[in-house]
Amino acid sequence: MEDKWRLVAITAVAPIAWGATYVVTRHLLPPDAPLWGAALRALPAGLLLWAIARRRPRGSWWWRAPVLGLLNFGAFFVLVYLAAQLLPSSIAASIMALAPLALAGIAWPLLSQRPTARWAAGAVLGIAGVLLVVGLGAGAVSPAGVVASVIALLASSLGAILTTRWRDDTPLLATTSWQLIAGGIVLVVAAAIVEGPPPRVDAIGVAAYAGIAVVATALAFVCWFTGLRHLPAGTVGIIGLLNPVTGVVLGIVVGGESLAPLQALGIALVLLSLVVARPRPAREGPLPVARRRDGALRERSAQDDSDT
Template sequence: MEDKWRVVAVTAVAPIAWGATYVVTRHLLPSDAPLWGAALRALPAGLLLWALARRRPRGAWWGKAPLLGMLNFGAFFVLVYVAAQLLPSSIAASIMAMAPLALAGLAWPLLAQRPTVRWAIGAAVGLAGVVLVVGLGAGSLSPAGVAASVIALLSSSLGAILTTRWRDETPLLATTSWQLTAGGVALVVIAGVVEGPPPRVDAAGVAAYAGVAVIATALAFVCWFTGLRHLSAGTVGLIGLLNPVTGVLLGVAVGGESLALPQLLGILLVIAAIAVANTARGRGRTQPPPGRPRLITTAASPSPSSR
């Protein structure tokens, strides 16, 4: 159980970092260059991880990496960037909190991971918490922003499930770096054609881009994929509910957004949901899909204590 909670803690780094990106993007990055915003997030992160992994794709990964790169990073980052500019931080983050349903729904047919009763209870409690978190003072919402968030959710969920289904003995650091690099290269080309030269930003903007690339991308996605390798997809999705909690708290602290008592209750329900889902006996590790080999941890993967 202790090892499981270590994996949960590592996985939680991802949604917390992602929740913070909504505020950073909204207040520190240019709103008129979403393609460059996504490219400058993905490519530096991919190159950083590739330098650490020191391994090139082999065999089928030459085809899998670009596809996963577009699902997990290319299309996803553009849509999230657009949503962050069109929606309040709490709303944009909370739409992505539907990840437990999307991940569990896709994991059932693709990974043979059937949702448990305990997971369903946790999902119900967590989603109720999300409703409380964002159910007050939302005001009018941009339909384009909502659509961008929903499509981003579906794209990233499918990418996460396929990343888990196609896993092998290849180190996690390497597969993550290939996906980020492939998605980033595609984004740079598209951004150059559609938006022209990269946007000019001040020192705060440069620091914001660097933080998003290193912390909210390179580190966060390694933590996220670590969770997907060792926990069920539905459980990882529930941990993702920390995304809107972070978005709301930072929106209050930095963006001047309001926080009411029901929202505080909602945050407590989200935390309770994660606890409920992760106290099930014998559910600490995800079994590989039928016909798939078990992961063999290598020196290039995150440390055993984080697995």
């Protein structure tokens, strides 16, 4: 059971790091270049992991890596950008909070991971908590924005499940680096077309981009994919709800924002959902016949020694 909780802690590094990027982006990076922001975190992170892994794609990974890079990074970040332009942030965040349902729904047919009642209870608590944290503020809801946000959710969820389904003996650092590089190239092209040249930033901005690339992208996605390899996808989705919670908490600590009572209740519900949906320890069945016989022989030998 301790190993399961260790995996939960490793996986939680990802949404906590992603939640921290909200504060860094708001205070240290230009707000009018989100596509370049995504490109400058994905491509350098991929190159960094590739320099560590020092492996090139082989066989089917020549086409798998671009597909996963498009789903997990390229198309996902572009669609999130479109949704942010068309929807109030609270609505967009609320749609993305359905990630546990999307991951579990796709994992059922592709990974044969059937949702449990314990997971369902945790998912309900977690989603309700996120809705309280981000709120459901008033504002015009664009159907196109909703479609973009839903497709982004499904694309990233499918990419995460396929990353797990297609795993082999290739090191995780290598497969993650290939995805980030492929997605980063797509983002660079999209950013150049939509936003023009890269934004100019000072030394603090360069350090902020570097920190996001190393911690909130390279490290975070290695932890995220590690969790998907060893934990049920639905559980990983619930852990991902720490993302908006981290953003709100850091906004209070760093940005001096206030915490409403309903937000505090929402944070408590998200934390409770992690406990409710926690991985259950594997049940120990009866010992195999060989082990029982071996144990009996040892006991008999010990008894003989004591008699003598």
